[in-house]
Amino acid sequence: MMSTIQPRAKSNETLPTGGSEPVIEISGLKKSFGQQEVLKNVSLKLFNGENLVVLGKSGSGKSVLIKCIVGLLNADAGTINVFGKDVNGISRKELTPLRQKIGFLFQSGALYDSMTVRQNLEFPMKRMKKDIKDKDLEDKIKEVLENVGLAEALDKMPSQLSGGMRKRISLARTIVVDPMIMLYDEPTTGLDPITSGEISSLIMDVQKKYKTSSIIITHDIKCARSTANRVIMLAEGEILKEGKIEDFENSTDPFIKSFFE
Amino acid sequence: MTDANKLGPRTNIKGFTAHHSFRLGNHAIAKTEEAGNFLTELADAFLFTVRVIRETFSGGFEFKEFLFQCFQVGYKSLPLISVTGIIMGLVLTIQSRPVLVDFGAVTKLPGMVAVSLIREMGPVITALICAGKIGSGMGAELGSMKVTEQIDAMEVSSTNPIKFLVVTRVLAATLMIPLLILFADGLGVMGSWAGANIKGDVSFVLFFSQAFSHVHFMDLLPAVVKSFFFGGIIGLVGCYKGYNAGRGTESVGIAANSAVVLASLLVIVVDMIAVQITDMLK
Numbered sequence: 001m002m003s004t005i006q007p008r009a010k011s012n013e014t015l016p017t018g019g020s021e022p023v024i025e026i027s028g029l030k031k032s033f034g035q036q037e038v039l040k041n042v043s044l045k046l047f048n049g050e051n052l053v054v055l056g057k058s059g060s061g062k063s064v065l066i067k068c069i070v071g072l073l074n075a076d077a078g079t080i081n082v083f084g085k086d087v088n089g090i091s092r093k094e095l096t097p098l099r100q101k102i103g104f105l106f107q108s109g110a111l112y113d114s115m116t117v118r119q120n121l122e123f124p125m126k127r128m129k130k131d132i133k134d135k136d137l138e139d140k141i142k143e144v145l146e147n148v149g150l151a152e153a154l155d156k157m158p159s160q161l162s163g164g165m166r167k168r169i170s171l172a173r174t175i176v177v178d179p180m181i182m183l184y185d186e187p188t189t190g191l192d193p194i195t196s197g198e199i200s201s202l203i204m205d206v207q208k209k210y211k212t213s214s215i216i217i218t219h220d221i222k223c224a225r226s227t228a229n230r231v232i233m234l235a236e237g238e239i240l241k242e243g244k245i246e247d248f249e250n251s252t253d254p255f256i257k258s259f260f261e
Numbered sequence: 262m263t264d265a266n267k268l269g270p271r272t273n274i275k276g277f278t279a280h281h282s283f284r285l286g287n288h289a290i291a292k293t294e295e296a297g298n299f300l301t302e303l304a305d306a307f308l309f310t311v312r313v314i315r316e317t318f319s320g321g322f323e324f325k326e327f328l329f330q331c332f333q334v335g336y337k338s339l340p341l342i343s344v345t346g347i348i349m350g351l352v353l354t355i356q357s358r359p360v361l362v363d364f365g366a367v368t369k370l371p372g373m374v375a376v377s378l379i380r381e382m383g384p385v386i387t388a389l390i391c392a393g394k395i396g397s398g399m400g401a402e403l404g405s406m407k408v409t410e411q412i413d414a415m416e417v418s419s420t421n422p423i424k425f426l427v428v429t430r431v432l433a434a435t436l437m438i439p440l441l442i443l444f445a446d447g448l449g450v451m452g453s454w455a456g457a458n459i460k461g462d463v464s465f466v467l468f469f470s471q472a473f474s475h476v477h478f479m480d481l482l483p484a485v486v487k488s489f490f491f492g493g494i495i496g497l498v499g500c501y502k503g504y505n506a507g508r509g510t511e512s513v514g515i516a517a518n519s520a521v522v523l524a525s526l527l528v529i530v531v532d533m534i535a536v537q538i539t540d541m542l543k
Contacts, residue, residue: 070417096419110414113405124418 021048022081023181023213024069029078031064038064040237042078046181046213051203053216053224053245055259056234062217063107065234066183069215070104071095082181100128103179103212107186109170111158117169118154121145121176128177144172147209148202164195168202175206182206182214188223200226221260233259309501313431316423323425330433334395334496338441345390346445349382350374350452358460367461371468372475374453379476383446384484385532388491391438392524396499399430400520403503404513412504427500434496439488479543487535491528498524 024046031039038061046052056062067073068088069080075088082098111120121141125132132140145151148168158166167187174182184203188196200223206212207227216227224231224245231248233240233256241248241256249260353374361367403426406412415422454468502520506512 067413072413072416092421099417099419102417104414104417106410106414108409110410112411112414113409123420127419 022046023048023083024215025079025081026065026069027079027081029065029068029080030076031061031068031073032076038237039068039075042234042237042239044232044239044242046215048213049207049211050229051207051214051216051227053218053228053231054234055219055221055224055231055248057219060234061237062234063185066104066185066215066217070099070102070183100177101180103174103177103182105167105171105174105182105184105187107189109158109163109166111161111166111170111173113158115158116154117145117150117156117158117161120158120169121173124173124177140176144176145169147175147205148172164191164198167191167195167199171199171202171206175210178210180212182212184214184216184218186217186219188218188220193222196220196223197226199223203227219259305505306501309504310497312423313427313497313500316421317428317432319424321421321424323429326425327429327432330429331437333398334430334433335437335440338391338394338437339444341390341394342387342441342445343448345386346383346448347452347455349386349445350378350449350454351456353377353382353449354453354456355459358457368471369475370457371450371453371463371472375450375472375476376480378446378449378453379484380480381484381532381536383449384442384488384491385528387442387445388438388488388495388528388532389525391434391441391491392495392498392528393521395434395438396495396520396524397517399434399496399499400503400506401513401517403427403500404506404516407504407506408508408510408513422504427504430500431493431496434499435489435492438492438495439485442488442491443485479539483535483539483542487532490531490535494527494531495524498527 022045024044026045027043029039029042030037042061042065044052054062054065064073068075069082071087071090078088080087083101085094085098087095087098111117112123115123118141121144122137125137125140141154142151145154148171150165150168150172153161153165153169158169161169171187182203187199187203191199203214203216203223204227207214214227216223218224228245230243231245232242233248235255241251241253248256251257251260354370357373358367358370361370361373403412406426412422412426415425450469450472453472454463454465457463457468499520502516502523506516
């Protein structure tokens with residue numbers, strides 16, 4: 001498979017399908033862990049209102065890419081402009097207002113085990129919107145739970161929820177603070193095909209209802225088909241191809257073909 | 262012929278072959294790596310401690326979480342500490358009584374038990390029990406939060422996880438463990454009174470007045486001071502091991518286990534240093 005990886009197409013680097021304003025602009029991003037170079041030279045743009053799907057094999061650096069965007073990992077080189085501000089190497093104090101505009105759905109859901117669903121949803125709200133009134137908080141929590149179809153789970157503990165329910169609650173916790181950008185880290189991994197389809201629909205609903213711009217990390221082709229406005233394929237720390245989902249499906253590259261078969 | 266040639270081929274000099282040389286080299290490399298890893302861990306632990314201290318005094322204290330952790334560390338440890346304290350005093354009395362009877366010094370029993378408990382046995386044994394219960398609990402809890410990305414989720418929710426998770430736990434342990442130790446000391450003396458009454462008949466008031474007439478301020482002060490250090494160490498080690506756990510589920514067990522081992526070892530070492538300092542001050 002190594003030999004099938006081709007350099008990224010030079011022409012028409014970006015194919016915006018949302019607004020023309022980039023909300024995230026990454027240039028020459030490099031990240032290594034010890035001797036292992038995970039991201040070699042990644043440049044991409046996320047345009048306002050679009051869903052950008054990042055495909056790639058496990059270990060290709062997809063999750064590392066979005067963790068660099070949100071400042072959970074510091075890049076070794078390159079720039080990551082989020083709403084025009086470079087997040088790479090800035091202080092926690094400067095990062096906090098930017099993080100309030102970004103929602104991050106973790107692969108494992110990352111619900112706080114020791115808290116109920118209500119407390120999980122209250123946690124980011126109380127910290128990001130400190131002056132929020134109790135009534136508004138309650139209304140907002142009910143609204144997002146209804147949006148993910150789990151209004152009845154309000155007082156349950158995460159251990160009482162199924163995998164799909166945990167993902168939904170995690171999504172609710174992410175959208176409760178009205179983020180402008182959503183980063184989804186393998187949102188359908190470990191779920192059955194029906195629940196995966198429901199999560200993909202929810203991603204589309206979030207885009208429409210909350211007018212978010214999203215990066216969706218996945219290797220689930222069904223999820224990519226139903227959510228992508230634009231697709232990027234990462235391979236060995238570099239962007240292998242960028243385009244619409246149809247371009248990938250019609251590709252003659254054996255590596256890309258093997259992904260879509 | 263030279264002297265070397267007289268001894269035979271080089272590889273056979275004193276039975277030391279090229280194979281031995283290769284093994285020795287590998288052994289030396291492995292030991293060097295181990296020493297390097299130890300120094301790296303030591304540096305990490307130091308930086309973690311500095312960060313925790315800095316975050317403690319940098320404002321925005323998580324008071325509600327601190328109270329919750331005080332409840333978890335203090336109140337929830339009471340049953341275990343109560344049983345330990347009573348048994349400590351009871352056993353010490355039952356073991357010491359025959360010897361004191363032989364020396365005709367049985368009247369000194371309450372004072373001896375009280376001084377032993379307050380100076381040494383109470384703080385050390387309670388701290389070791391707390392290292393097992395509280396240190397491992399913190400290591401496992403933070404370790405599992407790390408593995409399931411809950412700490413990362415906290416970070417992206419504009420919450421400083423060191424401030425919220427670590428500072429509150431370390432301070433709760435620093436404050437609550439000395440209180441647990443004093444509580445265990447008190448119950449230990451009561452256990453001792455119960456032990457003295459198995460083969461004798463001593464009134465509660467007489468036993469306690471005898472016990473505390475031998476306890477001086479300089480018995481209590483060093484014990485209380487070192488208890489704060491024990492609490493801080495248990496909280497810090499538990500949090501450090503949990504916060505720096507690896508990514509797999511196996512690392513949760515490793516974090517909990519190593520938290521207990523390291524915290525217990527440090528409690529013993531700090532106790533030894535504290536005893537030396539107290540001895541010098543007397």
